[in-house]
Amino acid sequence: MPTTTRSLRSVTPRQRDVLRLIADGQTTAEIAEELGLSVFTVKNYVERTFSRLGVYSRAGAVGMAMREGLLE
Numbered sequence: 001m002p003t004t005t006r007s008l009r010s011v012t013p014r015q016r017d018v019l020r021l022i023a024d025g026q027t028t029a030e031i032a033e034e035l036g037l038s039v040f041t042v043k044n045y046v047e048r049t050f051s052r053l054g055v056y057s058r059a060g061a062v063g064m065a066m067r068e069g070l071l072e
Contacts, residue, residue: 015049016070018042023062023071 011019014035021031032042046058055061065071 010052011049011070015045015052018045019049019061019065020071022046022058023065 017035018031021034026034028039028042028046031037032039035042037045050056050061053061053064055064062071
């Protein structure tokens with residue numbers, strides 16, 4: 001199984017929620033409000049998601065997730 005596929009499968013459901021909202025163009029503060037989380041917690045989710053996906057930006061994360069079918 002390619003590394004990318006393994007990385008995508010290791011993304012948690014909450015990380016997928018955050019990634020979906022990033023793809024919708026929401027800011028960290030907007031994501032925190034929508035999910036009922038603190039901004040700090042959302043930042044942690046974003047950082048951990050980027051790390052799991054091996055990307056360094058929101059655009060990179062969204063692009064990879066779209067290519068791999070993680071986002072609808």
